[in-house]
Amino acid sequence: MKFSNQLTVWYLHNKRDLPWRATKNPYYIWLSEIILQQTRVDQGMAYYFKFVEQFPSIFDLAAASEETVLKLWQGLGYYSRARNLHFSAKYVVNELQGEFPSKYKELLNLKGVGDYTASAIASICFNEPTAVVDGNVYRVLSRYFGIDTPINSSNGIKEFKQLAQALINTKIPGTHNQAVMEFGATVCKPQNADCNNCPLNNSCVALSKSIIKTLPVKEKKLKIRKRYFNYLVIKTKNKTTQLVKREKGIWLNMYQFPLVETDKPINQQELIEHSTFNELVDFNTVTIKLHTKSVKPHKLSHQHIYTKFWIIETPNSLKFRHSWSDIKKYPVPVLIDNFLNEFNYN
DNA sequence: GAAGCGTGGCG
DNA sequence: TCGCCAAGCTT
Numbered sequence: 001m002k003f004s005n006q007l008t009v010w011y012l013h014n015k016r017d018l019p020w021r022a023t024k025n026p027y028y029i030w031l032s033e034i035i036l037q038q039t040r041v042d043q044g045m046a047y048y049f050k051f052v053e054q055f056p057s058i059f060d061l062a063a064a065s066e067e068t069v070l071k072l073w074q075g076l077g078y079y080s081r082a083r084n085l086h087f088s089a090k091y092v093v094n095e096l097q098g099e100f101p102s103k104y105k106e107l108l109n110l111k112g113v114g115d116y117t118a119s120a121i122a123s124i125c126f127n128e129p130t131a132v133v134d135g136n137v138y139r140v141l142s143r144y145f146g147i148d149t150p151i152n153s154s155n156g157i158k159e160f161k162q163l164a165q166a167l168i169n170t171k172i173p174g175t176h177n178q179a180v181m182e183f184g185a186t187v188c189k190p191q192n193a194d195c196n197n198c199p200l201n202n203s204c205v206a207l208s209k210s211i212i213k214t215l216p217v218k219e220k221k222l223k224i225r226k227r228y229f230n231y232l233v234i235k236t237k238n239k240t241t242q243l244v245k246r247e248k249g250i251w252l253n254m255y256q257f258p259l260v261e262t263d264k265p266i267n268q269q270e271l272i273e274h275s276t277f278n279e280l281v282d283f284n285t286v287t288i289k290l291h292t293k294s295v296k297p298h299k300l301s302h303q304h305i306y307t308k309f310w311i312i313e314t315p316n317s318l319k320f321r322h323s324w325s326d327i328k329k330y331p332v333p334v335l336i337d338n339f340l341n342e343f344n345y346n
Numbered sequence: 347g348a349a350g351c352g353t354g355g356c357g
Numbered sequence: 358t359c360g361c362c363a364a365g366c367t368t
Contacts, residue, residue, distance in 0.1 A: 036364040043354065043363085077352025080367075114366045134364045154347075181364055190362060191357065218361095222349075250351065300352055301362090334353065 003144070003200070004169040004176050010199040011179030014186070016041075019048060021178075026100040026125040027058045030110075033117045034081050041185070047076050058100065061086065062093040070254060070331035077334075079251060084112030104130045115161070124174035131164035132177045133157075136184025141167075142216035143188060146205030150219040225303040228265055231257040231339075232280060232310055233291070236317040239324045239345065242280070250300070255330040257309075265295070271310060280312075287313045291343065298335045309339055 015021070018041065020032035031051055035044040050072055055061040061069070066086050073082035088110040092100055101107045103126070107118035115133070122128035131137075138151040138160055145163070149156040169176040187194045193212050195201050206212045234242045234257070243255045260266075260276045268290065272283045289311045297304035314320075324345050332340070 033364065038351095038363055038365055039353085040355075040363050075353075077354085078365085080351065081365090084366080112366065116365060120364070132364075135362075136364070178364090185364080252351090298352095299354095299359095302350065302352090 001169070002203075003167055004179075006199050007179040007183050008169065008172065008175055011175065011182055015178070015182050016186070019045075019052075024125050026102070026121055028052065029121050029125050030100070030113075030117075031085070033120050034085050034112060035076070037081060037117070038078060039076065044076070047073070058089050058092055059098060061089040066253065067331060071329070074254075074331050074337065075334055079254060081112055083253065084110075087111050088113070102126045104128055120177060123177050127173060129168050129170040129173040131161070131168045131173075132181065133161050133164050134181060136181040136188075137164055138216050139190065140180055140184045140188045143193075143206035143212055144200060144204050146209060146211070146215070148215065148217045151216045152219050222302055226297075227303055227305045228262045229305055229307040229335075230260040230262070230266065230271055230310060231307065231336075232260065232277065232312055233257050233339075233343075234280070234320050235311055235313045235345065236320055237315070238317040240317060240320045241322050241324055241327070242320045243322045243327070243330060250303075251333045253331075255332050256336050265306065265308075268310075281314050281316070285315055289313075291339075305335065307335060309343070 020028055023029070032044075032048055035047050035051070051061075054072060055064065064086065066083060069082050069086040070079060073079060076082075091110065092098060101110065102122075104118050104122040107113050107121050108115075110118075113121070119130040119132045122130045123132070138156075141147065141160055141163055142149075142151065147159070147163075149159050151157070151160060164180075167176075183199075187198055195204070195207050195212065198204070198207075201207055206215050232242075234240075242258055244258055246252055246254055246256060258276060258280050260271060260274050262270075262274075266274075268288055271277055272288070277283070291309040291311050292307065295306050295308060297306050327340065
């Protein structure tokens with residue numbers, strides 16, 4: 001209980017003033033938790049305000065199109081969160097008469113809500129004593145108790161969940177959970193932990209052993225896949241172009257230009273020999289310019305994408321129906337958005 | 347159980 | 358520069 005009490009007292013004096021801390025409305029807490037998955041507060045804040053403004057209630061969110069939701073989510077990444085958020089809003093409205101689930105077990109039925117998020121909503125909104133275990137909690141517990149079990153191993157996941165659950169203050173589970181996370185985010189940070197100003201620095205195992213920097217332990221990392229994208233940016237006299245919707249993998253249901261993907265960099269000659277190119281235009285009638293001056297990788301957490309944008313001017317206007325002036329209405333990945341911002345169509 | 351899924355900040 | 362990491366979830 002000492003652990004919880006000390007952190008809770010610290011939290012009540014030091015917590016940041018965040019907008020979602022002014023409410024216990026499960027819709028807003030849910031929204032904030034989804035936005036903050038694998039995302040820093042500074043990055044997610046603007047999106048929280050946008051969503052609350054555009055969708056004040058879960059009914060507003062459920063009534064929107066997926067494309068609208070993806071467009072509002074554009075730039076935040078991990079777009080399955082937006083698709084699942086929208087799907088679950090429709091589920092709550094249509095199947096649960098708009099009544100948000102109030103129990104941990106029921107919350108798990110929502111797409112995009114896993115153990116962490118269900119615990120967070122249940123404890124914060126409904127006072128259910130379910131412990132959250134996010135990246136902060138792993139770090140705080142592994143250091144304070146000196147546990148070197150890898151946090152991404154199946155044993156580690158079980159061990160830390162059990163420990164977190166044993167430590168929870170059942171009287172104020174929501175405050176307790178937020179206290180541990182806030183402490184991890186602002187004091188017991190991944191780098192440069194502020195042990196001098198830590199309320200637990202007289203009882204922290206890792207500090208007493210000077211092994212703060214070695215904890216938490218994480219097992220190996222994935223290897224980065226390299227991909228080579230060639231986008232075909234159609235340009236017509238009528239200021240139209242061609243967009244296509246992605247149908248699998250990364251950026252699902254978002255828009256991009258027709259894509260030629262290869263496993264090595266290619267030049268113009270290899271491009272015009274590609275079937276995708278020839279299905280789109282007749283190389284005898286078009287002019288091709290490579291827009292990209294130097295290819296810099298778009299770095300995702302799990303792949304590096306090397307992209308060339310090819311500008312294809314064609315006399316055939318009728319086939320390409322997307323007006324360039326409408327292009328900003330479509331949800332697109334940052335890779336495409338960056339291109340749109342630097343490219344002058346005229 | 348491992349892999350796939352974004353973007354941006356930081357040292 | 359580059360690797361690490363962020364209030365994780367799904368398949």
